[in-house]
Amino acid sequence: xxxxxxxxxxxxxxxxxxYSVDGTGDLIxxxxxxxxxxxxxxxxxxxxxxxxRIPASLIRRIASGNLG
Numbered sequence: 534x535x536x537x538x539x540x541x542x543x544x545x546x547x548x549x550x551x552y553s554v555d556g557t558g559d560l561i562x563x564x565x566x567x568x569x570x571x572x573x574x575x576x577x578x579x580x581x582x583x584x585x586r587i588p589a590s591l592i593r594r595i596a597s598g599n600l601g
Contacts (some may be wrong), residue, residue: 536561539593542587549587551595562587 534554541550541563550563564585567573576584 540591542591549585549591551587551591 536552536579537555539551539553539560542548542572549565552561552563553559554561562585566582567576567586573584578584594599
């Protein structure tokens with residue numbers, strides 16, 4: 534799977550980042566693991582899914598033109 538970095542909270546290193554999956558239009562989001570029990574009960578994740586937390590500024594950066 535080939536990924537293209539769209540935007541991140543830092544230029545290099547490990548920080549919340551959004552990638553596109555080449556050839557699919559899908560996105561992969563790197564963020565902080567959500568481990569708050571109340572939040573996870575609210576979300577009710579099905580098997581095979583997880584929740585991550587990212588800064589709202591990262592979504593604004595993607596929405597302002599990086600998705601083409």
